[in-house]
Amino acid sequence: MISDQVRETPAVSALIARYPDAVTAGDVHLNELTLEIDPGQIVEVCRFLKSDQKFVRLSGLTGVDWYPAEPRFEVVYFLHSMERRSERIRLKCRLHGEKPEIDSVTPLWVGANWYERETFDLFGIRFRNHPNLTRIMMPDDWEGHPLRKDFPVHGHRYSYTDE
C-alpha cells in the first residue's frame, strides 16, 4: 500500500518511475517518510536515491526484530539529503528469519561498513559483498546475536556466582 501523499513526493515518484516494482509500501507518519523496499533491489534503489535524488548521506543503518512474527527482521536505512532542505527518507527491507541475507550498501557508502557489521553482530543478518563481515561489538567467540528478541537480557551462559 502506497498512499497518495507518498506518491506525490518528488523523490518517491521519480523512484517509482524508474523502478516500478521496488517499492512495496510507503507511508508518512509524524512527518516521516518510510518506504518498504524489495530486498533484492535495495542497492539499485539506494544508488538511484544517492546519485539522482541527492540523498548523499547514509545517516545510519540498523535492524528491528519482530519475533515471533514472520518475516521477522527489518533492516532500516536512514537516508538524508543536505541539499533538499534536510529531507530524510527511511527505507525498510523485510527479511525472513531462517536465513536473513541482504546485499551490502558498502559500495555506495564506505561508512555503511561499521553499521552493517554492527547489525550482523547484534542481529545475525548477513550482508552479501561486505568487505569484512566480522563481529564488531561482541567478542569474536560470542555465540548468538544479542539484539534478537529470543536472546535473554540476563543469564546468558555465564554464571557470576560459584554455584
Added chain:
Amino acid sequence: MSDPDLQSPTATLETSAADTENTPPQRRRMTLNMGPQHPSTHGVLRVLLELDGETVMRAYPDIGFLHTGIEKQCEALTWQQVVPLTDRVDYLSNLINNLVYALAVEKLLQAEMPEAVKMMRVMLSELQRINSHCVWLGTHALDIGAMTVFFYCFREREDILRIFEMFSGQRMMTSYIRPGGLALEPPRGWDKAVRKFIDAFPDKVDEYEELLDKNPIWLRRTKNVGFVPLNDLIDWGVTGPMIRAAGIPWDIRKDEPYSGYEKFDFKVPTRTENDVWARYRIRMEEMRESAKIVKQALEGMPDGPWQANIPRVTLPGREKMKTQMEALIYHFKIVTEGMKVPAGEAYQACESPRGEIAYYIVSDGSSKPHRVFMRTPSFGNLQSLPAMVEGKLIADTIASMGSMDFVLGDVDR
C-alpha cells in the same frame, strides 16, 4: 588512502609476518597496538597500526570494549527508566542525550511542551555543549603537549558541573530532561548562577585562544594535519564540527530546528581548511555561539510550568493526587506499570557537540520500547580514522584522533 578492504586484526598481523621474510630488515613493517589503555584514546579504543618507520601504513580501529548492551537493556525497561541509560551513552553530553530521547518519545506521544520547558532545555543543552567542548579542548591540547590549557578548561567545566548539580543534584549523570518536561523544578537562584558564569565565559575563551592561537608548536602540530576530502567525509558518515570544518554549514539546530531553536539568533561557523586546526577553530567559535544562546535563553525565559500536563504520561501534582480520584488512578498506573506510548516509530535528530545524534524509537504500544536505536555521532566519526591517518606520521595520529572528539561510550553503547 581510504582502503575499504580493511583486513581483520589477525590478517594484518599475518601480512606483516610475511613482510619480514621478503623485505630487507630496514624496510620491515611493525605492527603497533595502540590501546586499549592508551591515554590519548580517551576511553578503551584499540587501534592496530602498521608502521613503516614513523609512517602509518594501515590503521585498524578495534572497538567494542565499552559495549554494555544499552540498546538491549532499553527493551527491558519502561519508557521513563530508559532516561538514566541515555546519560551513560555519551557521558560528556548527557543532557543532549536526554533531550533527544525525550523529543523522540514526545514525537510519538504527539505532545507539545510548554515554552519554559523548551527554553530551559535549550539553555541546558548549550551549557552542556560548552562543557563538552571544554573537556575536548583540554584533553586534545594535553595530547599534543600543551598542558596549561587543560587546567583552564577544567576550571570552567567545574563551574558548569556545579550549575548542573544545582539543577538536578547530580554533576554528570543528570537525567534532568525527561519525556514530559523536566525532572525537577528549576532551583531557586539558578538564573544568578547561570548569569554569573555566562557573563564571564567569553573572556575565558579569549584566554584559551591566547594560549594556543600563536603557539608555534600548536600551529605546527595542527595545521595541514588530518585532511580528508569532503566527499569522503560525507561517505564515511562524519557529522558535526568535522564536517563544518570542511565547509558545509550543516547544523541540525538550524536545518531541522527542535525544542524552539528557530527563535534563537546564532551563527553556524564554518571553515574550509578541513584540518585539525580548522576543527579547533570551529569548536572555539561554537563555544562563543553557545554562550550567546544561553544568554538569549536567560533573558527570554518565560514563567510557566516545568512539566507538560499530559494525563497518563506525567505524574499529577501532589495536591491533585490527594483530592481527585482520576489523578490518583493515573498516578498509580504511571508508577506501577509505566506510561504507554502509541505504536509507531520516530526518528529524532539533534546536534550534539560531536555531530548528529539521533534516536530511532519503535513502539509496539506497550509500556516498554520495542527497539531503541541510537545513531551516535562518535561511531560515524571514528570510522573515518583510517582515511585520516594512513600514509601520515604516527605523531599526527594522536592529533587527528583528538580532533575527532569521540567518546567511547558513544561509539560502543
